[in-house]
Amino acid sequence: MTDPLHAELLELAREAALRAGALLRDGRPADLAVARTKSSPIDVVTEMDIAAEKLITDLISEHRPDDGFLGEEGASSEGTSGVRWVIDPLDGTVNYLYGLPTWSVSIAAEQDGETVVGVVAIPLRGETFHAVRGEGAWEGERRLSCRPAPPLDQALVSTGFNYVLEVRTHQAEVAQKLIPQLRDIRRGGSAAVDLCDLAAGRLDGYYERGLNAWDFGAGDLIAREAGALTGGRPGERPNRDLTVVGTPGVFEPLQRLLEDLGAWHD
Structure with a gap:
């Protein structure tokens, strides 16, 4: 109840x-x-x-x-x-x-x-x-239930880009290195929509730097209640430095890869 x-x-x-x-x-x-x-x-x-x-x-x-x-x-x-x-x-x-x-x-x-x-x-x-x-x-x-986890190289992952030029430039460099290791990357333009799409089985993963609490507050709960895992850098909750969301099996390798690529800093 x-x-x-x-x-x-x-x-x-x-x-x-x-x-x-x-x-x-x-x-x-x-x-x-x-x-x-x-x-x-x-x-x-x-x-x-x-x-x-x-x-x-x-x-x-x-x-x-x-x-x-x-x-x-x-x-x-x-x-x-x-x-x-x-x-x-x-x-x-x-x-x-x-x-x-x-x-x-x-x-x-x-x-x-x-x-x-x-x-x-x-x-x-x-x-x-x-x-x-x-x-x-x-x-x-x-x-809703998120998708069964594919191998990372078959995962469809969404992201977003900051409006500040210097931040966007680094984000583009991270995405360039990430794309060959995934099925593909999508950029929808609304973090809340991306998180709901992941919950509905339309994406395997999502990450973004620079989000505020209002960007992911509702979507983070919806994704988690659909079975997804959410976090920031390893050991952290989603935050402005980095938000990572993924189906079980995609979340941890995606999070590790983003850490190695420095997706959490400008």
Whole structure:
């Protein structure tokens, strides 16, 4: 039986993600404006990111006024309930700007520092993924399970690239050395979508440097509940230096290879 609190958090996260996804899907203006840049001139925040985050935080605060927030677009509060919401209102902003379908709304709920609920809505694919700690991972009513592990040289692995030129350059060097040792590499543009695709058996592995908590909060739980392993550098949890996710059998050799290639530094 799902813990009543976790069931409440899941329902609220799902409602917020679906509402924000509908706002982004249906409200995207033809002349979409860039509100400001983040880390570099090509890393952008749109007016829709900001509107979606406000919708999410307003909805959650209405139901749970004592919870805390950590949001990509600036939402930050400690809260007093022991629950904190980690929100990426639009993961895949550049895809969204260009009219590409691979973008998502990612909402995770932490209880006493541990992620207990994760929801990722992908509006243009008509998919909503969710997980509750200990309850498995789901897309709608379909329970998810990651793929059986192939040998590393037959693994399909996704990654992402930082917007800062110096970081991207090193990441490209790592990818160049990695490609001959894998089936192939994909670059989708949304970490949350990649993690859900891995949970659904569409990828064998994923890695990226430079992710923030809101990028992988929900997707990390969904992947783990589907049977994947997640981490950072050997012995570490996913973090900004490196996030590695893989099916059992792919995770450890991929993690070791990334360590040897220096994927965790610029």
